[in-house]
Amino acid sequence: MEEATKLQKWSGGNNAAATVLDPNNSAASERLLRTGEITEGHKFLNTVFMSMSTVHLDESPKYSYYHYRDKLSKDGKYTIKDIESFYSLLKKYHERDMNAGVFLSAAISVAFENNTDKALGRRIKKVDPAAIASRVNKVRLVNKEAAINGLCFELDQGTVKIEGPAGHKLGMGMRGGTVMVKGPALDFLGLGMLGGSIIVQGHVGKYACSGMQNGDVTVLKNADGFAGRNMNGGTLTILGAADDGIGMDSSCDARIFVFGTYNKLAANPRVIGDIDYLMAPRGSDSWKKLYQDLEL
Numbered sequence: 001m002e003e004a005t006k007l008q009k010w011s012g013g014n015n016a017a018a019t020v021l022d023p024n025n026s027a028a029s030e031r032l033l034r035t036g037e038i039t040e041g042h043k044f045l046n047t048v049f050m051s052m053s054t055v056h057l058d059e060s061p062k063y064s065y066y067h068y069r070d071k072l073s074k075d076g077k078y079t080i081k082d083i084e085s086f087y088s089l090l091k092k093y094h095e096r097d098m099n100a101g102v103f104l105s106a107a108i109s110v111a112f113e114n115n116t117d118k119a120l121g122r123r124i125k126k127v128d129p130a131a132i133a134s135r136v137n138k139v140r141l142v143n144k145e146a147a148i149n150g151l152c153f154e155l156d157q158g159t160v161k162i163e164g165p166a167g168h169k170l171g172m173g174m175r176g177g178t179v180m181v182k183g184p185a186l187d188f189l190g191l192g193m194l195g196g197s198i199i200v201q202g203h204v205g206k207y208a209c210s211g212m213q214n215g216d217v218t219v220l221k222n223a224d225g226f227a228g229r230n231m232n233g234g235t236l237t238i239l240g241a242a243d244d245g246i247g248m249d250s251s252c253d254a255r256i257f258v259f260g261t262y263n264k265l266a267a268n269p270r271v272i273g274d275i276d277y278l279m280a281p282r283g284s285d286s287w288k289k290l291y292q293d294l295e296l
Contacts, residue, residue, distance in 0.1 A: 048068070101149045155196060166185040172190075190208060248268050
């Protein structure tokens with residue numbers, strides 16, 4: 001294998017590998033930089049990710065998220081394009097590992113905040129920061145073989161478009177922004193969401209929107225068991241069918257709409273809404289726009 005293409009596989013514990021550049025192989029990195037195959041920003045993301053990969057993410061994703069944010073904010077100069085490039089090289093992780101997803105969430109958050117600050121700095125004071133943030137902050141993550149866990153952890157602004165499968169705990173603790181998935185998502189979609197919106201084009205796994213407090217989640221296909229469990233607020237809309245246990249142990253402040261079939265004897269009737277009350281019934285222009293938005 002030529003030095004210029006030499007790669008190192010990172011692994012932590014029993015986790016599967018993600019292919020990233022070896023920061024210790026400076027000759028290979030410099031050669032790839034010269035040929036334009038990677039950028040300085042991409043190299044920086046690789047270096048931080050590998051050097052901090054021993055943090056126990058599953059034990060405390062929140063701690064690790066802010067740990068990454070601190071490092072990225074102080075030392076990093078990278079762009080949205082660098083994040084997109086980094087994501088495209090990641091391989092599939094062990095199903096319980098959140099390392100790459102939380103790292104990418106921190107990288108996206110820092111980049112979005114920097115973009116917003118720059119845009120606001122060029123504007124007059126009487127401007128809506130949220131409108132500016134939604135306009136300048138967009139990232140498109142393309143990877144057809146990886147289902148990275150923990151993406152969009154505590155996202156609070158901007159738009160993240162994922163082309164390919166999404167892993168477990170997508171949008172965990174989200175506070176704002178929009179996530180759109182052109183593909184399926186695994187278990188615990190929108191876990192503990194506080195705000196924002198998620199649209200998933202494909203099938204979703206178990207416990208979607210578990211512990212959700214606020215926000216809006218739309219699933220365009222089917223949902224596995226216990227969707228909407230322990231929801232205290234927010235809205236979950238499922239255009240396909242839902243397995244047993246939908247809405248169990250949820251409060252009356254939560255709203256769940258199911259267009260497909262579900263077992264009414266194994267669901268919480270207090271939170272299942274009548275689809276006739278939906279502002280945009282299936283087949284309307286508003287619902288069709290959901291599909292159009294996912295044409296990344």
